[in-house]
Amino acid sequence: MSTGGLVLVALAIAVGLAGIILPVLPGAFLVIAAIGVWAFVEGGVVAWVTFGIAAAVFAAAEVIKYTWPVKRMRRAEVRTSVLVVGAIAGFVGFFVIPVIGLLIGFVAGVFAAELAIRRDLVRAWASTVHAVKGVALSIGVELAGALLATVAWVVGVFLTV
Template sequence: MSTLGIVLVALAIAVGLAGIVIPVLPGGLLVIASIGVWAYVEGSTTSWVTFGIAAAFYVLAEVIKYTWPVQRMRRAEVRTSVLVIGAVAGIVGFFVIPVIGLLIGFVAGVFAAEMALRRDPTRAWASTVHALKGVALSVGVELTGALLATVTWVVGVVISA
């Protein structure tokens, strides 16, 4: 692959990494797809092995991302229905107040749902904090997996050169 091609793949990976933290794009998916395009264009054994390792990091991170935070929230007695309400409120908030509305809407939605269920502001706020920690943990796990995939790709590019 040409230098320009590698720079474009690196740029797409960077956009994907940013998309994990700022949830506008499917970040992790963009990272792994970019590495897949690089492997396809390179067409070498090294590039496909690199893609395989990167994909394994991505899949592992996705599995952990959906299991670990859920276990923590179940222990904290945060219901799935409350998280769904928070997610919907976050999506609405994103369109009402671009970018930061996602966080504001999620927090408001979780808190309002917990207040409707428990009628205790202290408990509702504690559940909201647990939900936020779960989301942060999920983002951190996805970012770690994408960064490991990116490092794998960089090593593959260096070896292929």
């Protein structure tokens, strides 16, 4: 692959990594897709093994991203319905206050839903904190998986040059 092609793949990976932190784009998917395009264009055993490793890391991170935080939130007795209300409020908040409205809406939605169900201010706030920690953990796992896939790609590029 030409230098320009490598720069474009690297740029797509960088945009994907940014999309994980600012959830506007499907970040991890963009990272693995860019690595897949590189493997397709580059061809050869090294490129496809690199893609296979990156895809395995991506798949593992996606599974962990959904199972680990959910397990922790269940232990903290945060209900799924409360998270759904938080997600909807975050979605609305994203359009009302661009970018940061997602977080503000999510926190407000979880807090309001918990307060409506439990009628306990302290418990509602504790559930909100657990939900925010769960989302942060999910983002962290996804970012770690995408960064490991990126490292695999960088090693693959050096081995094919």
